[in-house]
Amino acid sequence: MYYKELKISPPFMNASGILSFVSVFEYLEKLGVNVGAWVTxxxxxxxxxxxxxxxxxxxxxxxxxxxxLSSPNLDDFEKELKEYKGKTPLIISHYGEKPDDYARSVARFDKYCIAHEINLSCPNFIPGEKSVLEKVNPQEILKAVREKTNKPIIAKLSPAQDYLEITERILDYVDYICCGNTIRGLDIEPISGFSYLSGRFGGISGEVLRPITMKMVYEIYKEFGDKIGIIACGGISKPEHIISYARAGASLFQIGTALAKPSVEIVNFFNTLGDGIETLLKKIGVNSIEDIVGVNYVD
Amino acid sequence: MWIKRRFTIDEIVEHNKYMKTFFFDETIESSPGQFAMVFIPGIGEKPFSLSSKNSITVEKRGKFTQKLFQMKPKDFVYIKGPLGVGFRNKDYLAVAGGSGIAPMLYLINNAVIKSLLYGARDNEHLIHGIKDCVVYYATDDGSYGYHGFVTDLITEDLVSQHSKFAICGPEIMMKIAAEKLVELGVEPKDIELSLERYMKCGIGLCGSCECSGRRICIDGPVFTYDEILEMQDFAKFKRLPSGKKQKII
Known part of the structure; x- marks a missing residue:
């Protein structure tokens, strides 16, 4: 396989923007959580x-x-990374406005993480701003980033983008595609006529994303599954969802909205997720998730 | 589980120039210490402690609360709640500073406060007429009650008459109060504090309100003092809307 494998166990982690801070990761670890990595x-x-x-x-x-995309600056972010005492490895998520931005933060934080996630698809920017891919060619971003690290690079795309075309363009520089991100939507408060969100538009997340994202995983796997790995991120809330995503073509998994839970329940959620996956794999008659990645009879 | 829906303002009680209680047409199944996110379309959204099953008690501070203070009965707001974990005990000696009185009003409503020590900067910021418990007032400028900090009112005699303690107010004041209680022999597990941080999602997702890894919106806002003793950022650091950490002065 071409791609630099991201070896983490168990194969699941949080989605970027969820829980967010290393201090939260550290606390959950102290409570006994078992995840493969934390994504900042x-x-x-x-x-x-x-x-x-x-x-x-x-x-x-x-x-x-x-x-x-609220964010401290690079210096303040690094201060916290330096203080991180957790044993669970970190994946650092980056966003920027131009290739240099991404390259700079990837180079700077390379020593703190096992992989970099390049966010090319955040759907909720501040009104008036443009999304990054409206301004820059994704290939230039990934090329700039690749020059700065030998660690696995994950490109986070959205089901709302032309993901097959983007994947093809960045294929030489990327190890994983994270499918996907939230999808931009709008909901208007009926009496006042204002949006329910101060940012006007917002990213739709949770269960509703799963079939949309699963189609994205399926299509990217079919087209490029021999060249890159796939991380599924969209509406995962139980072991069955992970198995379904694996069958579509994903080998790693991120959980977002389902983590709207107190810390103790998050620990319990992650720690029973692994057992649930084991049980299902036994039922299928295979030993590991790898045995079913891309194994489906959709066609 | 929390709900989010439109609530109509039924009645507004003006306590003083700076504080009002807004009563709603429906109740929220909740317990004292839990909070709600209040959304005014086109203006914004802020978290407030519930002061009863169907009210919030608010101090006028910024743009959002100014708008709220202009609202009249029959106006509507959206309420997402109840959120977080509230107080767990009863027969409290409660210590409240400033707008920290809001969750205490809910506790008083539920008849679980025996004595209340209540401080504010001056008489104009105090809520008067609190019934159903013994109230000891303090003001920073001496315009009503004891002249000085509310924490000065914590005495050995008063502490010995209670076994559970609830504190809500500015974080430094809460720290002083809790330390004083411990000095007087109270077990940290018998003291509960309600913390406040800048909150975004309010449902445990974004991490913005974290304090030493605990997400205040969902693991709190009420914590026992033995847990808080493990939170190194307590009374030291808070996060700004960007996520940058800032010293608490």
Missing amino acids: KSIGQKERNGNENPVIHQDGDILMNSVG
């Missing part, structure tokens, strides 16, 4: 507040957020 919040170049509240909107099964 996307780090940008400058200190940035993101959108004002409300940044979360929930109605029935719909959950949307417009946090809008």
